[in-house]
Amino acid sequence: MRNKAKVILYMILVVLFLWGGIGVIDYSRVKGFEKPIFIIATNTADDGGSGVYKGLGYSFVIEGNFMPEDDFPGVTYYEYYIFRNLIDTGIRD
Secondary structure (H helix, E strand, O other), rough: OHHHHHHHHHHHHHHHHHHHHHHHHHHHHHHOOOOOOOOOEEEOOOOOOOOOEEEEEEEEEEEEEEOOOOOOOOOEEEEEEEEEEEEEEEEOO
């Protein structure tokens, strides 16, 4: 019984570690004004990437220049939420 509890605890820790890593990678990409990798776009505009992106427990609201003819492509504004709480915002100058 004791080994089973250790295995379950280990599995929970691995899942939490992976979730945190995925969240940090997406956050660092968006903070660097690039589109996130591991989350799904739910409401997007016709510009190729602006909209709401949702992951497991975190989300981004992104505005940007994503068309090929844009001079400065990428994210221009973002809002970062964890469990519906606003954590960070950013604007590219």
